[in-house]
Amino acid sequence: MKVLNYSETTFEKLPVTIFEEAGAGAARVAGEIAGLVRTKAQKGEQAVLGLATGSSPIGVYQELIRLHREEGLSFANVVTFNLDEYYPMPPDELQSYVYFMHAQLFDHVDIRPENIHIPDGTLPVEQVREYCLAYDKQIEAAGGLDLQLLGIGRTGHIGFNEPGSSIQSATRLVKLDPLTITDAAKDFIKEEYVPLRALTMGVGTIMKARQIVLLAWGEGKAKILRETVEGQISEQVPASFLQQHPRVQVVVDQWAALELTRIKTPWLVGMCAWDDRLIRRAVIWLSQHRQKPILKLTDEDYKDGSLSDLLVEAGHAYSLNLKVFNAIQRTITGWPGGKPHSNDAQRPERAAPAHKRVLVFSPHPDDDVISMGGTLLRLVDQGHDVHVAYQTSGNLAVFDDDARRFADFALDFAKQQHGDADALRREHAEVVGFLRHKKLGEEDSPLVQKIKTLIRKGEAAAACRFCGVREANVHFMNLPFYETGQVKKKPLGAADVQAVVDILQAIRPHQIFAAGDLRDPHGTHKVCLDAIFAALARLKGPAAWLENCYLWLYRGAWQEWDVEEIEMAVPLSPEELLRKRQAIFKHQSQKDSAVFPGNDKREFWQRSEDRNRATARRYDQLGLAEYEAMEAFVRHRF
Template sequence: MVNVAATSRVPVRVFPDSELASSTVARELAAFIRQRAAEGRTAVLGLATGSSPTRVYEELVRLHREEGLSFQNVVSFNLDEYYPMAPDSLQSYVRFMREYLFDHIDIKPENVHIPDGTVPIEQVADYCRRYEQQIQEAGGIDWQLLGIGRTGHIGFNEPGSGSESRTRMITLDHITRTDAASDFYGEENVPRRALTMGVGTILEARNIVLLAWGEGKAAVVKRMVEGEPTDTVPATYLQHHPAVQAVLDEAAAAELSPQKTPWLANVPCNWQDEALVRKALTWLARRTEKPILKLTDEDYNENGLSGLLAESGPAYSINIRVFNELQHTITGWPGGKPHADDTHRPERAAPFPKRVLVFSPHPDDDVISMGGTLIRLVDQGHEVHVAYQTSGNIAVFDDEAIRFAEFVADYDEAFRFDDQPAETLYQRVVEFLENKQPGQVDSNEVQQIKGLIRRGEAKSACRYVGVPQERAHFQELPFYETGRVRKKPLSDEDIQLTMELLDRIQPQQIYAAGDLSDPHGTHRVCLAAIMQAVQRLQEEGAQWLQDCWVWLYRGAWQEWDIDRIEMAVPLSPEELTRKRRAIFKHQSQKDRPLFPGADQREFWQRAEERNRTTARIYDQLGLPEYEGIEAFVRWKF
């Protein structure tokens, strides 16, 4: 854990990952609850919903079950709720809190308070005043847990919320509704209003802990921690609180000055760390708009890098070293070039050809994220397997399911091959989907049809890039198969299935999605399944792992920072076109993905822009110019 103080207006703790951060916060909260119980006092907690606190709640449940943590002395007040919203709806925060916490601990039902999304509109104002009164009657909030939205909202206090605001009904910002669209199976189903504690209510809590995970939160975290207080970013008002802290993983902290440019933030720099030197040089080149080999002593001195220059200069010596490191990341042979000197290549020359296993969290992540590299690996003669970790069924529009059910019915009518016509399947599917309520979970039949649609598209893409059908593996990991955006926790069954596939193929090269910005969290869980499977196999003495390297790519949401890239695979215009055509095989995701996230463009557009941007940065640094580049970082397990 790193404490960040320089330039911070909010105290910050940075952890290597959200798991460690969440368990630490949960243990600290548990210690507070126990202390209050020992004193014979209640612990009044303000609780948040969303993806950020879920791991905290899971750890609190574990502490209750395994270490006797009691919640008998706890009184809770939740921050917010959509309006209108029935408490048993899939998206309700009442249901969320029950599923993640309240149904698994011994808190007294009468001590639980969550804004009521069913209050008649004419009674909302009185209800909100009563909610404020209940907080005061409980003695005020001792310990407030917060997340943060991309607009900088805390609770549902959108931009424009004043620092004195109280519990009230608000209108949700467009960005907030877009971010919530996946939970509601489309933005059109997201409520336009919500009930929320006010900023003033939150600021009256005695202690506040704000959680933020992933690169997607990095920009707004920077504004909260280092920007001026403003109602356009309500989270900046936390700067006025005497006992607040932001708990972040490294990805969410990436834009903070002490993390991004420690040499400008009066943070001691270890210039023996080659990764830090590389980070500094790529930053300096882009800041001065110069190729690395043209950087001068003056450039170093004028931009906060005099310490690096004094320790390792002159400038040209540092420039040459970093330039060579970046140049050595570039390879047109992602599987290793046979019979070549691999001293300065990112991959080994031998063995050749390699058994390669590409893990794809959803049925299109392989071609979206590393389609050019996948094509190269096949073209260069490697034995390439693709493992589709989930079915991806929730990302298929209802119309697509009807179209395919209709095809089955029409086919059966034309070729009648059994005594039970498929027309009945078609009728059941159409009847269900025509009566389906917003956010309702699909029937098993509809889920299967949607899963088969995604599977067929993945097979088509495999055929196009040259992966034989027997090397396409459809895992359908159980954690995903809920029919809902909210998934089950990763289980031993998920890990065992991954171990079995790995042990059966025994690859010499693995590719996996290493990004944490996926707004739905599937990439994060799929990566955890792979990492835990590899670690267990290692503990069991799997000898083949000694000759296996793991490369991490990133999905449609974020690219690796240029200084972190360890293998850069250049793409020609023709290869970029082939990659686009492979992505087009996923027709159900074409034109408009069901869950586009913050970026409304099609996946192929995002992928091409990202590949071209990476190539352009390499060019700006003075390296060869390419049409596109796909980037990878090695996981050294």
């Protein structure tokens, strides 16, 4: 499919540049900022930058640090003004934007401390209004913002300008939208710890910048990006005010762009270069749009749906419908490991060998049963040699109370069994003392990390036993990148990749299942997948067994593959769905309420079942067989 330039579209009201990966887009933006800083320095002027926090600008800051260290980019002439800060918020708290900016940028470059300006979250409330007025005057006194860097929240906020903000708004104290609070919970552990208010530059302050760059990475930003770029200007989507700015760049990765008309439904924009995948997408879209099963679509439906050009390419609706219907039907299989002694020409998996070695990679200790528990059970039931490899310990997702409870249990058990438990008593006191004085977001002590790791390990082992996976086939990798004791992880390293290489070489699987969350550039799942890809790339030459290995990608607890992407759909009966639920229940520390619930209040088993039922319902609506639920996979060719 051709990717259209901004100038060729009629839907986008802002210039959008799409990059394949977030890193490439971040590097481009960092390069433009560096050019601005150097140009200003040559003129003996200051470069005045408006900076953002959150995950979106991190890649930009990383590249700026690299340019400083490796290419001599100096920040001596740079003055910065940050968009916002939680209120109230001491600057030394791990969740403060003061802490964030110093950790992500300022401590690594030669910027002058007096040139750094971040809203003060410690002021008495009666001083806030005067302070905010002075903040805007400081920006004006510095000559105004040369460039303002922005992320975008799922409410459409820029800075903390939530829905309802005026285009004339100045720097001020605001209350946060409930959705913004939910999204911030990942940094504060629980929603109740997130401040309800914040200090923010106003939309009017932002709009005075001479240049604005809006960043958006990942599928989670796709819908609000479409509203911002293609929708009407509205106070309900504050980012849409950017349509009135004369010099804005919107820089996104391919996943954040998924909902843009030129990407999602390019036939509504103009001529398309039709291939099988785009044809499948168009026919599925038309079926959903017309609320008709695929085999009932007519030539008139195609014409009314702006798909006359597809009829010219493919002929009559009947043959086109049949082609797409058959392709989707062939994705359905009750034999995820391949059906022995059968004609596998039209099946997702090979018939031989009849009993395969299967390696299921699970980023956290419950992703396997949450995301593909029904398929895992089916693979075991059908006699395959199933291994499960838990890539990270998942210890961050254990509540402190659970760590204390298990420490109490260990001490009481030791007393009852041995009477004397002095060593364990000392460790117990250490755990209790640490947890009693632990700050919000503080790194766990090594002993607390160990307890939390053992909790997740025990739960995962119990789930595998329930599913029938042999004890010797359960592997706990504890990849080093994760083991920081904090939400922030280390970058993927050589030791992480080598651990994946080692387990692949040891098992030599015929099938690999992995969490395929390609669309989230910041998550643990993506790092774990990158480790797998790097390991496979290293093994591809010398490991001949890889030629007969298929890699199947599943999605996490949050989203499912679109029907157009699915290459293997495993139907589940009501009984199988219940068995899957029981496997998920073995992860008791994640039951009822998880440490990182995300923006979904449902429990993991509920999200999983609702998602699996929704997939089956979509197949049914397209006119295929009706099932209770389905798990979906996409094959990755390496």
